Amino acid sequence: MIKVVFWSQTGNTEAMAEAVAEGVKAAGKDAKAVSVSDISAKELSGEEVFALGCPAMGDEVLDEGEMEPFVEELIPSISGKKIALFGSYDWGDGEWMRSWEARMKEAGAVLVAEPVICNLTPDEEGLANCKALGEALAKA
Template identity: 50%
Template sequence: MSKIAVIYWSQTGNTEMMANAIAEGIREAGAECDVLTVPAVSADQAAEYEKLALGCPAMGAEVLEEMDFEPFFTELERRLSGRPVALFGSYGWGDGQWMRDWVQRTQDANANLYQDEGLMINETPDEDGLEQCREFGRGFAKY
């Protein structure tokens, strides 16, 4: 099995675009990468990877998506200690509180968090945003 998994949930396709660009960057850096969607992957399957890049957009009042992603992450949280984890997602409103909360939860789980603020892109990523994602992936591959 590959060493890095990019696992995401996307409603409008924005976070999916980010996930694919991050995976592209990981592969450009010479690492193996699987791109998986929630709910197509279980927390047990995710825990088999050495590194995890997790993506979820801001939903509602700046929270993680509640039907699929939140239960997945809650189950995965206890398995993150010492594991390299990168967080990313898109948003359309607010100021990034969902990401700050998610970063805090990930740090509280003692994960080895890549980039303390995560990667956020407003709405649909343009070419500059996609390049940010590729750079994020290249950096995470070497992390």
């Protein structure tokens, strides 16, 4: 089962996570969207393929309460893993996602596709991009 781990404050990133999971399922694999509070980095570190989603917070950074500590703990075990990144934002230009992507690549992760970002509530195009991200994840 491919896990789509996310943190969401308003529900926007959660909707994206559900769409990523739908895309994985459409490509013939099993998937589950899981809140970051319901899984440990240690549990996820054994997986070879997964997705991570988090909105931009504060000065275009990951949520510092749950997601940042989770990612920090996951980094030592991420080399060689096939991952997808996604998230929503309200302001800025996606700097938080570019930084997150660079950080994951530096740690050795293999991104299966370009990260997907949506401004505020994901529209039909944004959800379609999330589904495509899930399909790419399933084929990894």
